[in-house]
Amino acid sequence: MTSVLSRYEALVASGELRADDEQARAALRLNELQHDLETSRDRGLFSRFRSRKAQPVRGVYIWGDVGRGKSMLMDLFHDSLKIQEKRRIHFHAFMLEVHSRLREERKKESGDPIPPVASAIAQGLRCLAFDEMVVNNSADAMIMSRLFRALIVDEGITIITTSNRAPSQLYKDGLNREHFLPFIALIEKELDIFTLNGPVDYRLDRLRGIDSWHTPLGEEATAQVREAFYRLTDYPPEDAHHVPSAELQVAGRKIFVPKSLKGVAVFSFKRLCRQPLGAADYLAIAQAYHTIIVVGVPQLGPDDRNEAARFVTLIDALYENKVKLFITAQTTPEKLYQAGDSSFEFERTVSRLQEMQSADYMAKGHGEA
Missing domain, CATH: 3.40.50.300 (P-loop containing nucleotide triphosphate hydrolases)
Incomplete structure (x- = not known):
């Protein structure tokens, strides 16, 4: 055929x-x-x-x-x-x-x-x-x-x-x-x-039974987000090392996307939040992909205030553009950053992370107001 x-x-x-x-x-x-x-x-x-x-x-x-x-x-x-x-x-x-x-x-x-x-x-x-x-x-x-x-x-x-x-x-x-x-x-x-605008949301149907937040870090959490990637892209999990990469251009600079396929991108926390990226970079990512998978999110402490600030900016960009988010993390959202500069302000990010796991949020279209 x-x-x-x-x-x-x-x-x-x-x-x-x-x-x-x-x-x-x-x-x-x-x-x-x-x-x-x-x-x-x-x-x-x-x-x-x-x-x-x-x-x-x-x-x-x-x-x-x-x-x-x-x-x-x-x-x-x-x-x-x-x-x-x-x-x-x-x-x-x-x-x-x-x-x-x-x-x-x-x-x-x-x-x-x-x-x-x-x-x-x-x-x-x-x-x-x-x-x-x-x-x-x-x-x-x-x-x-x-x-x-x-x-x-x-x-x-x-x-x-x-x-x-x-x-x-x-x-x-x-x-x-x-x-x-x-x-x-x-x-x-x-x-x-x-x-x-038929009655079946195939994307949600495909993701049925898979949570969006996976903790603690380890093989089981990795397997879960790998399965989510497969269900969204049809790319076989056993061939994960050969998923194509991509580059985004932002104001004359390039952002490397380690895994990029069918509107789904995979990043490590280290690549997104331990490098000097800013709001324009996160906005470009949020506009380019309907689903983001972030792996290896650690529990943050007082010495991680820059990383925490970048993570807040990242989540704001993803949330405002209704990007689906799958995460492997060391702990739950409310325990990610409890002690450090701006930990109080981080509570808004926790609230958004919790909302982003809901069925109502997952059903929204990418970029939907």
């Missing part, structure tokens, strides 16, 4: 997925998209005849609550698509790349940087797939309409994306949102929009 639809139907038939009309309609449209991309003329033909503009295959925007199968359908589509000129990337990572390219282009002082950046991104590409489109800042909002118009209309790139929000709700109440409205109009005009 090599088509999106056949693979989706097999999952339903096996009982791994439950019948869902919205999912089925989206799978059918993705199947058509796969066929169109595989049978359409090679984009390279258009690059040799500049007088002819590439006509993109119409893309797809899939949105809905967390755990409704958006990433699953994206997996099926991208894995099934038999063309070389395809790319899949988390939306936040893509926008960091765009801003980096724009900075380099502006140094040339050769005019509007967006067309050459769009052209560079489109080089050798026909289909660009995004996980979790979300807009949280005015810098992204200000350029997205022009950038995506250049990619879709000028460069002929087919866009497929998932999001927790309807197009009309992107960057809601954001600063200078009127400048972002043309992007919404572009999405609604150029992409087919599908809603997935």
Whole structure:
């Protein structure tokens, strides 16, 4: 079975997925998209005849609550698509790349940087797939309409994306949102929009029976978060040493992510809180990943005030962006930091950590207000 639809139907038939009309309609449209991309003329033909503009295959925007199968359908589509000129990337990572390219282009002082950046991104590409489109800042909002118009209309790139929000709700109440409205109009005009809000939250279903806080440190706690990672990413626990890594760009610096897959990242406490990271770094992590696993959290004492302060800032960023958090720790949240500077203020973090373990919190979508 090599088509999106056949693979989706097999999952339903096996009982791994439950019948869902919205999912089925989206799978059918993705199947058509796969066929169109595989049978359409090679984009390279258009690059040799500049007088002819590439006509993109119409893309797809899939949105809905967390755990409704958006990433699953994206997996099926991208894995099934038999063309070389395809790319899949988390939306936040893509926008960091765009801003980096724009900075380099502006140094040339050769005019509007967006067309050459769009052209560079489109080089050798026909289909660009995004996980979790979300807009949280005015810098992204200000350029997205022009950038995506250049990619879709000028460069002929087919866009497929998932999001927790309807197009009309992107960057809601954001600063200078009127400048972002043309992007919404572009999405609604150029992409087919599908809603997935079925009754089954597969992510919570997969995590059933696994707690989010594991103590004390040891093999049993590690095995539990490894199992959570597997259930969220389908990556086999026995191959944990080969999980891909990633890098996040933050203000010209790079944050190394030791394990990064399908919106899930794994960090050690040492890497996150014993290094000089700050609010901007933690915000970038919170925006890039819907789930964070932190291993090796020690019990903190008076000499760990800097680490405790960073941990507070980290949890604030994750909490505000509704990131799912799994932790292996030496002790329970209320005993993490009982004696030291700002231990009183740490009580708010304890409260947040306890809330983040609740079913209500776990059911919230990433970035949900």
